[in-house]
Amino acid sequence: MRNFSLVHIGTEVRERRGDFNKIVSLMLDSKYYDALEERNEHHQRKNENMFSDFTDGEMMYYYVHQRKHIRKDRERKENTKTEYVRILLQFYQYAVKSESFLRQDVDYYIEETIFKNLRPWHIRNYQDYLSTALLGKGGQPYSPATLDAKMTTLKSFMKWLHETKYIQHPLHKEILSTSLSEQEIPNRDLYYHEVKQLLDYYKDHPINYGLLTMLAMTGLRVQEIAKASWGDVYLDSLSGHYRLRGVGKGGKKFDKLLHPSLYERILAFRERRHVSTALNSSDQGPLFPTKDGVYYQYKNLSNYIVRIIERTELPFIKERNDRITPHYFRHFYAIYSRQQGADIFLIQKELGHSDRKTTERYLEKVLQREQEIGLMWKEQDF
Structure with a gap:
């Protein structure tokens, strides 16, 4: 019919x-x-x-x-x-x-x-x-x-x-090719000193502080954060760390470490929303609930993140030609991890990239700096 x-x-x-x-x-x-x-x-x-x-x-x-x-x-x-x-x-x-x-x-x-x-x-x-x-x-x-x-x-x-x-x-x-040149690929790099400024700005705001820390310290997509459940958080008996289980893009499972500072900020977020902070694997409520206690629509959450970042009017925000979206924090996660000595393969795995080239694109400037020939010079010779 x-x-x-x-x-x-x-x-x-x-x-x-x-x-x-x-x-x-x-x-x-x-x-x-x-x-x-x-x-x-x-x-x-x-x-x-x-x-x-x-x-x-x-x-x-x-x-x-x-x-x-x-x-x-x-x-x-x-x-x-x-x-x-x-x-x-x-x-x-x-x-x-x-x-x-x-x-x-x-x-x-x-x-x-x-x-x-x-x-x-x-x-x-x-x-x-x-x-x-x-x-x-x-x-x-x-x-x-x-x-x-x-x-x-x-x-x-x-x-x-x-x-x-x-x-x-x-x-x-x-259909003619529309592939992007290197100059046309959007610059979504975000660096530690910039993220730290954002976090410091909102350190007395449990809602914004928790959300921004979650993006920065996990590298998760905003969709994955929006649909995460409180029941998916657990205490790992092997390491003694709190972790978050979930399913990401393409049906790929993830199991993310929640650093103690991040976990504390998640609890502060939940306390402000007046929801339980006691671990409960059967609790299928949202990890980050809205004011009404329901799951965020990921686009609404994404727009909210963009707004609170712009609202800071920090100098580096004003200097950019583009708006910083939640996706930029995935670039930050890759860049900061590399700066801390992480292998590209491990970063690729953590971000759930199917293609190594995607991870390398995130790290393009960092990798270029690592291979800069000028660093081989002996400055004292001059």
Whole structure:
């Protein structure tokens, strides 16, 4: 049985029924997926193309929710799906607005679909538009990093449409490279003296002090901190240290050391929120609860961190051209660990990086300084 809302995504976009966020919410609702899989199976049994009767909306929906791993905890996370949906719908809105042009521009126009009528030059036009339109922060064009992320997702989607034979033309091949040069890679480095200033600023504020210390001393992602449970904290009988267990990006398990100073600040945070500070493995409440005692939405927590950092108006904050986000603390964790003598492999493992190159990018300046030839000179010779 077909779902009316998914079938008519194109109509809703075209006629602007409801706002963009409502369409995003519809596309993120996973309850329609099983019905689409049943239709696929039906087509396969008849030796038909799996997606022969799918609409554009259903193709976007299926691409975002498609299952690739037998374990659900290894599937795409909700924040990843949200990003994919927004990128695909942004492209779809652009294409829908050009529908009247497409009818004149394409021979043998196919009704009730946009994707099947697209041609290589339409993709090139969209990329030109996206790279120059004033849609980024502050009414500016998208940053190279944002543009690269958007086009990478779109290219993957277009390639999938072609592989599934939903479209005839290999449109993904028309997307020009958006890879970043070394100069365009955002500088997310954060150093000890900067982190120390932030911590000192908020040392009398248990909420901010606890959150910033957690980011700095664990290297965890803000999503991982937001969803951490108090019951996942335990006392390790082997070392006598408190630790936090959890599952991070890509379903990777972590088991993080909580230094005594960090643990004390976690307890102070929880005391201020008026929740239990006694270890309890069955307590599935949040490690860092909101004022209402519930889990933070990770985006809300991320925005909160950005705001409290900007609010300090410390000199190094004012000197930066970018906003310091929670992700910067992962760079700090890598940099400080290296400065303390940690091997790159150990840092990679702690941060959960699949590729060593990612860790090396975090440490780029530190590694350059370590290999600086001038350090081999004997200064007294001059």
